[in-house]
């Protein structure tokens with residue numbers, strides 16, 4: 001593969017919440033095996049894009065093409081089945097469940113007949129330990145509840161969940177926004193490891209330095225529109241800032 | 251006369267509208283009389299407004315039956331309103347106030363508490379209409395505050411009923427022993443009066459070892475009675491404040507294998523005595539209370555002086571007369587005094 | 597570190613963890629009550645009284661299981677007592693119309709399930725607050741029961757029903773066995789199945805559950821349907837116990853069902869709790885009422901005692917973070 005294929009292509013996506021036009025005519029694409037970043041001010045529509053791709057919201061207009069096919073996700077689990085994993089900005093962890101329960105949430109290993117599904121707890125705990133070990137994240141124990149974990153540890157669990165299930169695309173919405181220096185570095189390592197293992201990563205971030213260091217492609221959003229796209233090696237942090245604020249016209 | 255007729259037709263129209271509305275929710279006939287019935291008969295000129303307690307209890311349902319039966323007999327026009335439940339004091343007050351604004355000649359009221367209807371009563375008193383108080387007495391102080399005179403009070407004496415049960419218990423178990431009482435909701439006046447009457451009438455040979463409240467609820471009474479029987483296995487008798495709870499207590503006694511040894515006596519419970527579950531009961535006749543209330547209004551409309559206070563009959567029910575009492579129900583099996591009927595006939 | 601040390605250490609850690617006292621409040625409370633009442637009155641722990649308490653707690657236990665499911669999803673079912681009354685009246689009517697015992701039981705179950713389902717649909721799909729929906733159902737079910745029965749108790753005479761309510765194996769009445777069976781099933785469903793995990797997830801965080809594709813609407817409908825169905829089953833036991841279907845709802849059952857769930861350490865915010873805790877909560881409330889009656893404590897003190905115990909337990913949950 002010299003020039004890798006588009007794994008995800010967003011075509012002319014629009015979505016309004018009542019009178020708020022969160023997305024208008026957004027088009028962008030994500031190549032397989034790359035880290036693609038979306039940057040933009042608060043309220044620019046980044047999380048909304050993520051939630052459309054993840055099957056949480058349904059766009060009013062436009063298409064999402066994933067892996068060569070137009071997809072119409074009605075529920076998040078359909079996106080997961082297709083191979084899109086998302087680490088939401090709010091992490092989407094259930095605090096009173098254990099780490100392993102969260103890792104396998106709505107993907108429980110079970111046996112039984114019809115709708116009666118008995119959990120295979122042992123198997124899930126074992127696999128959870130493997131998943132955590134593989135990503136070398138510092139989670140105390142897969143049997144402790146998420147409530148007892150630190151911010152970084154929670155982020156690690158959420159990333160682990162996204163990376164652990166042979167996903168083609170991992171979306172991360174501001175994964176380091178709430179983290180300290182140490183924890184941020186760990187998460188950045190994780191992101192790079194995901195790329196080296198062949199996952200495409202769509203990274204939402206506020207941190208230009210981070211974006212410039214990690215990503216291959218950068219998309220800039222402003223007020224619900226995607227105003228520019230740049231290869232990371234062809235641009236500078238200053239240009240990105242200019243595009244975000246509108247000081248530089250796209 | 252034309253004025254009265256106009257008033258009547260307005261009233262009929264109102265009733266028709268109310269019926270139409272209430273038909274959507276429930277049958278209309280139960281809530282009001284057919285106004286056409288027998289105009290011009292005795293008492294037919296009086297229009298009566300009735301406000302009673304909630305119909306969530308058979309006691310008040312019988313009272314309502316008595317009111318309807320009396321109205322059917324005489325063909326008098328009337329409207330009846332019931333509180334939503336036994337605790338709906340303010341809702342009941344609203345209902346009386348509404349009726350007080352309308353044009354009735356006489357009002358029959360059964361207040362939930364001694365004071366909750368005082369505003370409506372004041373309105374009625376100001377228009378100088380007759381007030382007949384049934385079942386639960388309006389407090390004398392409250393009536394005075396409302397500047398109202400209650401024309402007559404018709405009720406059943408709960409104290410006397412309790413006392414009569416105690417007398418019968420002494421006959422059934424002359425050797426005496428321990429007794430327990432099972433009341434309704436803790437703090438309920440009727441329940442307290444029945445139990446007080448019972449305790450007053452109890453001979454020296456008996457000791458009340460326990461008093462419980464079972465919320466007028468059969469299951470609750472059964473559970474409480476079971477517990478009491480374990481604490482006092484030699485219990486001589488239960489006194490129960492109504493028939494429904496008495497059936498639960500009877501079950502507990504049977505389950506503890508104490509039937510015949512631990513007696514169950516109650517206020518009300520003709521059917522229970524007839525079926526052998528209850529050993530003796532004193533029946534009250536809410537049907538008669540309702541009936542007399544209506545007749546009192548008719549008598550007043552006919553210009554008679556009303557007696558200040560009338561006690562409706564109570565009847566001791568034993569296995570011997572239970573069948574007879576069942577057949578006569580809702581009237582008592584034996585003749586009783588009805589001063590209002592006498593007035594209307596005489 | 598030797599084995600004994602580690603055990604001792606673990607015990608110490610467990611006992612000083614506040615969540616321990618939340619989870620076990622009902623059990624500890626029950627044990628304390630049993631010790632207290634036994635010291636004051638020796639008949640308290642007699643076989644007969646134990647049997648009596650179990651008998652008296654069976655109906656509440658079944659209602660409590662349903663209430664626990666609903667509260668675990670951060671909802672509340674205020675209609676349990678009225679739905680039970682409604683189902684009891686339906687049962688009574690079916691019996692008097694000669695449906696036979698099995699068919700009548702089915703009628704009661706379906707009546708409860710139907711109201712529960714309706715509650716669930718209104719809460720989950722209609723997006724009306726659980727509090728309002730079940731408050732409405734409370735009133736509507738009570739009213740329907742009164743209309744259908746014309747406000748009069750429906751006597752139900754049936755030999756198998758009597759056997760059900762009177763029979764026992766040792767000190768354990770049949771009805772309590774049914775309640776226990778339901779509780780065990782509920783525990784398995786909650787902690788051993790996919791559905792149970794999704795109930796906990798929905799209660800813990802609706803957004804998180806939805807983000808993983810859990811259909812939280814369905815889960816919510818399901819828990820209300822469970823609560824209604826169990827109220828239907830409880831109705832059968834209620835009729836068996838008193839020999840008639842009573843049209844007036846006993847709201848003590850509603851209050852006690854919520855109280856037992858709170859006593860049992862289930863968080864009112866959902867997502868956290870057990871089945872065994874609420875069951876012990878139900879036993880505790882039954883033992884409390886039984887013990888006070890045995891001791892001859894005045895009727896006026898009983899509601900006060902229940903209030904103190906419930907608020908005391910709620911106080912414990914304050915320390916749970």
Ligand SMILES: Nc1ncnc2c1ncn2[C@@H]1O[C@H](COP(=O)(O)OP(=O)(O)O)[C@@H](O)[C@H]1O
Nearest residue numbers: 017020022040041042043044045046047048049
């Ligand atoms: N569920 C929602 N309902 C209504 N408005 C929303 C919702 N989600 C996002 N918005 C609005 O859409 C716009 C874009 O939000 P978002 O995508 O969260 O921005 P960000 O780029 O900071 O992630 C904002 O104006 C936000 O207020």
Ligand SMILES: [Mg+2]
Nearest residue numbers: 046047089173
């Ligand atoms: Mg965002």
